[in-house]
Each structure stands twice: as C-alpha cells, then as structure tokens.
Amino acid sequence: MADQQAFFDLLDIMENEKLVEPTRFFDLMRGTFSIANLLYFDADILAAGFAIHRLHHTLSAGSLRAYMDGGFRRIDPVLKMTMGGVRPVDWATARKLHPESEPLFAAAADLGHGLEGVTLPLSTPTRRIAFLAIQADIRAEDWPAYKRCHLRDFQLLANLFHASLLENDNRIQLPDHCGKTLTHRETEVLGWAAAGKSYWEIGTILGISERTVRFFMTNARRKLNVVSNTQAVAQAVRRDLISAL
Numbered sequence: 344m345a346d347q348q349a350f351f352d353l354l355d356i357m358e359n360e361k362l363v364e365p366t367r368f369f370d371l372m373r374g375t376f377s378i379a380n381l382l383y384f385d386a387d388i389l390a391a392g393f394a395i396h397r398l399h400h401t402l403s404a405g406s407l408r409a410y411m412d413g414g415f416r417r418i419d420p421v422l423k424m425t426m427g428g429v430r431p432v433d434w435a436t437a438r439k440l441h442p443e444s445e446p447l448f449a450a451a452a453d454l455g456h457g458l459e460g461v462t463l464p465l466s467t468p469t470r471r472i473a474f475l476a477i478q479a480d481i482r483a484e485d486w487p488a489y490k491r492c493h494l495r496d497f498q499l500l501a502n503l504f505h506a507s508l509l510e511n512d513n514r515i516q517l518p519d520h521c522g523k524t525l526t527h528r529e530t531e532v533l534g535w536a537a538a539g540k541s542y543w544e545i546g547t548i549l550g551i552s553e554r555t556v557r558f559f560m561t562n563a564r565r566k567l568n569v570v571s572n573t574q575a576v577a578q579a580v581r582r583d584l585i586s587a588l
Contacts, residue, residue: 357503365399379480385473391539394577415447459486465505475501532559534585
C-alpha cells in the first residue's frame, strides 16, 4: 500500500506539470503503488472497430500480440462494460458476469499476468472511448482491501493524466492545409469507409469505379494530412466532417 505522502507528491506533479508524458506517468504510478502494468487507450469508435489516437502501456509486445491474434476483443467483458458505462470495471466482477470470457483470462494467466485489476472509463466526446487499465501486483485475497484503499486516488490521477493529454491537443493548432476542404464526393467516400465498406463496395454504392474511389480517398488523406484511411476517417469524425455512425 502506498503512503499518503507519496500520493500527494504524485498529485503535486500531476497538477503542476502542463503535460506528464505517458512513460513518466506510468513510472510514477508504479513507483507509488504496487502496480504491475498499466494501459491507456483513447480511440474513436467506428463501425469497423477502433481508430486509435493513443495507446500507451507497460505490457510486452507478446502480450498484445496474443490478445489480438486470439481474437479476444470479441469476448473481452472489461472492454464491453467500459464502453457501456462510466463506472470503474473490476476485472474479477466482469469475469464472473461473463463466463464466456474465460479463455481470455486463462491466456493472461498463461502469460504470467495477474488477474486482479480495474479499468477506469474516462470522459470523452460522443463516438469515442478512453480508459486507464491498472493491473495490481498483489494477491487475490488482498485485492478488495487494496482497491478500497486506492480506487479514489486512481480515478483522480487517471483523470488528471487524461486531461493533460487533451489540453495538449488543444494547444496544438491543426494546419489549414492551404485552405483546402473536402469535396462532397470525398466526404461520401469517407463516410462509407467509416461504415466499414471496402473500395469495391463504396464504388458499387456510389456508382463509380474502384479506381475513382481510391482517387477520392487519396485526396482526402492528403487534405487531412494523414497517411492511412483509418486516420482519415478518425480525423473526419473528430472534426465533424462526416455524419455520426
């Protein structure tokens, strides 16, 4: 358990520094509390999945690869409960409520991860999700008392960290790209891409060739100053250039 002075020292840092970098924040959290791993996630919610703005964590590459390759996102109860509410999600509670998620927790245990943790939903605009997941390095029988002692501190620190990143975004001025705006066709193509449609499907829907769809997507990426279609869709959603999904 962390002592109160260590918590207040960390709170002073969070309140006085304009931007606490993720790596520094994670180091401070792990040094103050008995934390094994942290994961911060911030993304737009699209019909085809997520358009990730930020993903910072202390997990190994192998752990993330096992999660993605195993298709565990489809059965992840913590993710489902985080998307559907604003309350902290206790992993043990989510596991009990969703027995179909057992393969996920079994795989985590095989990789040497403890199963005691909590995920904290963070404030976001519509069609967006953000959270901080915390895995504690303690025994299962000690988890209830640990969570009761530190959950309020975790929530406060997570919100301060999240706010500092959002405020830094607001300080960064987006270029006007020489005053160029998206055409109606480029907006249409982006809208259907946000709905998970392929180039061929978009061409069929709009009555144009697949090659023409590619042309419009290339123009949209250039105007939005991004390198991928996923980033283009995320920027368009974020700037209200395409309709809500």
